[in-house]
Structure formats: structure tokens, C-alpha cells
Amino acid sequence: MPKHERGEPVDQHGGSHRGAFGEYGGAASGLIERTFREKIVLVGLTTPAATDGDTQRSLDELELLVDTAGADAVARVAQRRIAPEASTYIGTGKATELRELADRVDADTVVFDDELTPAQQFNLEKLLGRTALDRTAVILDIFAQNAHSQEGKAQVELAQLRYRLPRLRGKGSALSQQAGHIGTRGPGETQLEVDRRRIVRRIHKLEGDLRDIARHRATQRKARRRSQLATVAIVGYTNAGKSTLLNRLTDSGVLVEDRLFATLDATTRRLDLPGGEAVLLTDTVGFVRKLPHQLVKAFTSTLDVVAEADLLVHVVDATAPAPEEQIGAVRDVLAEIDAAQLPELLVFNKADVAGPEAKRLAAQHEGAVQVSAATGEGIDVLLRSIGDRLRALTAVVELQIPFDRGDVLASIHRDGEVIAEQVTDAGMKIRARLGDAAVTRLAEWVVASA
Ligand SMILES: Nc1nc2c(ncn2[C@@H]2O[C@H](COP(=O)(O)OP(=O)(O)OP(=O)(O)O)[C@@H](O)[C@H]2O)c(=O)[nH]1
């Protein structure tokens, strides 16, 4: 049984004390191990655009998420509907059936595969007589358990508070959120208003802290840019093997676990490519289908490193049940952080287990490679591909530098790759491969671009 260090910050700052998976009491201190695993019923909806198989796969993943969060899925329900029902998501009739099932299997909680509106969640809890949660709450719970750095904790807390704010309601009473109801009128603030204000204040504080971190990061990145090293970001679905790959390539010792969202912070290391050039390689948080937008938004200070990369190395688990779907989900998140346009190198990982499937997948995507981050198979090809892709992204230009500008000459050697040098009457004529920034900076000496 894992230890749950969930110093869930929200509990200290007001609002409902209900953690994602019920009351914790002393467990919030991280000293007391949870002695039971909650029993969960999973509920998924199949809309006309999807198949039953899609829903089952999504529920398989939800089961894994629930398990990662520390609970057991004991039953699942899939329902076909044109669209979610506005007030109860599945409709009252289905909700009654669901309650009977939950009673029968003695479930503590029902988890829905899509984000519920605050009203749906409220109505469902009344109909089901037990806690109703959604996929978002489960993912937030896992993030809360895995956040260790100050930045990670602040980001997760911010996402949680933004998720909880509209769901806040007065203790115990179903009607207390309706202003003007008996018992809520009168001078002074209701407890609910106090809680809400406290949360809003905390949200502003966290936003300010994270803005500071983001600013500090931007300054660091600017310094790196000046060093002209290309930046490569490893992205991919959670558990695809991103951290294993960073470790394989740079001996980083980043935590690797067969667990969802093991990595929440970014780690950057220098990587020397076989062609002699060096790049900065970053491993960061993984993505998942329906990654809560609150999290994506809260994680900007971590994800900026992806949005500003020169190249994305997109790691795909070739043993996953539906790798193409995972690729799509990752690209959806990339679009959300304005990184969809970045050059991407697809890497099908776990080739040691996937066998011919890895090769087949790589063949279906132009320029893709297959590797095993665990055994090292295919890593040489990957390194060459990274070098090739980066070189293709930098321009080859010709520059004419007067003899008295040794400083400019030195900066070309430092920032780019000199292909040819020739002494002419007018000075040094140089053919060099340079990044965008260097080309702009050296524009007055550029005589031709190839
Ligand atoms: N067989 C095999 N297992 C691998 C390979 N690469 C990674 N794994 C395993 O896959 C699991 C996840 O690896 P991680 O490197 O933590 O994956 P990640 O993408 O960083 O995951 P998160 O940080 O949780 O999003 C671990 O159990 C690894 O040992 C591989 O090439 N082959």
C-alpha cells in the first residue's frame, strides 16, 4: 500500500473538506497510511461519434487512473446516448439503475468518464446517495499525490481550486447555495461566501507565484538561447517511456515508474549528438486523453519549455492498445499550449516488447523511428534523426566578414556550424549553418542564403 503524501493544500484553505476520494482526516498529514481502498463504479457514455469499443478502452484507462489514485474499480456501466443529459449526465432512469448497482457492489463512489458540470455532479450525488466524481477529479488527485516540487504543488493546487470553486456548496445542505433561502438571509457573509472568498484569494496568490516562476524561467531560457543550443522537448502520453528515454540519452537518473504521471516537473540536460552539435533535451509531464484543461492552464510555467522548443521528440508506447489514439490525444494537448506547429519526430518506444508492431507503426509515419529506451535498441538511429531534423531547421547562409571583425567571426564559430571558409580581398567569406536568431543578428554580413 503506497504512502499517500497528500498534504492536499485545499483542505487548509477552505472549502469543502472532501478530497477527491472522500474524507482523509489524519491522512492529510502524510503520516498515516490509508488502510482501505475505496470501491468505485465507473460510468462511460457512448455518443454516436464513438463505438462501444472506444468507450471500453476509455474506461480501461479510467480504471488505471482510479487504481493509480489508490482505489479499486469494482463495476462499470456504459450507456449509449445522443448527448449527455443536461442535469444528470445519464438521465434519471439510468441513475436509478446505477444506484441499485452501486448498492449491490457496496461502492463508495461513482466515477464518470467525462467532466461533469457542477449541477450534474450535485444532482447525481443526490440520486446516487454517494459521492459522484469525474475523470478530471481523479487526474487532479493523482497529480496532487505526485507533486513534489514547490512549482508542481502550486500548479496542482491552482488547478484543484479552479475546479472546486464552482462546485463549492454549503456544508450538508442541498439548498444552502441558493442565496436568500431560509437560514442564509441576514447580515454578514454565509460560510459559503467566506470559503469562496478565501479560495479566490488563494487562487490569486498562486497565480502571482507561478507568474514569478514563469518569468524567472523565461530569463533562464533567454540566456540559453544566447548560448544558441537548440532545444528539444520530449513529449508524449503518460507512461510512454519519456523519462526512461531521457535517462538513456543523458544518464539523468530521472524517476522512472510504471505509473501514470510519475513525472510532473521538467528536467533539462545537455545532449551531445553524433554530429558534434549539442542540444538541450527536456523531459516533462505526460499527457492523457481528456487532460483537464484546468491542469493544462495551471501547468504553463512547466509547459512553456515545450511551446518554445525547436523540435519535439514525441514518444509513443508501441505496446499501447491504441497508439494512434494516444498520438491524437497528445497532439490535442500540444494544440492547447500553442505547440501544434512545432516540428515533431515520432518515436515508437518499447520495441523490445512490441516486436514487429513498433516497426509497422514507424513505417506508417514518415520520418518516424522505433526504439527501446530500456535496451538501447534504435537509439543510434534516433540520435542521427534528431541531428538531421535540427540541421534541416537551420539555414545555410553565406557571410562576408571584414578582416577587422574578429568578434563577428568568433560569434559565428560559437553559434553555428562553419561549413567552409575562404579568404577574399574583402575579408573572410564563410558558409555556415545558423539558427534563425543568429541569422537575424548577423543580417548585415549575410550575402546569400542557400
Ligand atoms: N519494456 C520496456 N519498458 C519500457 C521502455 N521504456 C520505458 N519502459 C517502462 O515504461 C514505464 C514508464 O516509463 P517512464 O519513463 O516512467 O514513462 P514516462 O513517459 O516518463 O511516464 P510519466 O512520467 O508517468 O508520464 C516504466 O515501467 C518503464 O520501465 C522500453 O523501451 N521497453
Ligand SMILES: [Mg+2]
Ligand atoms: Mg516520466
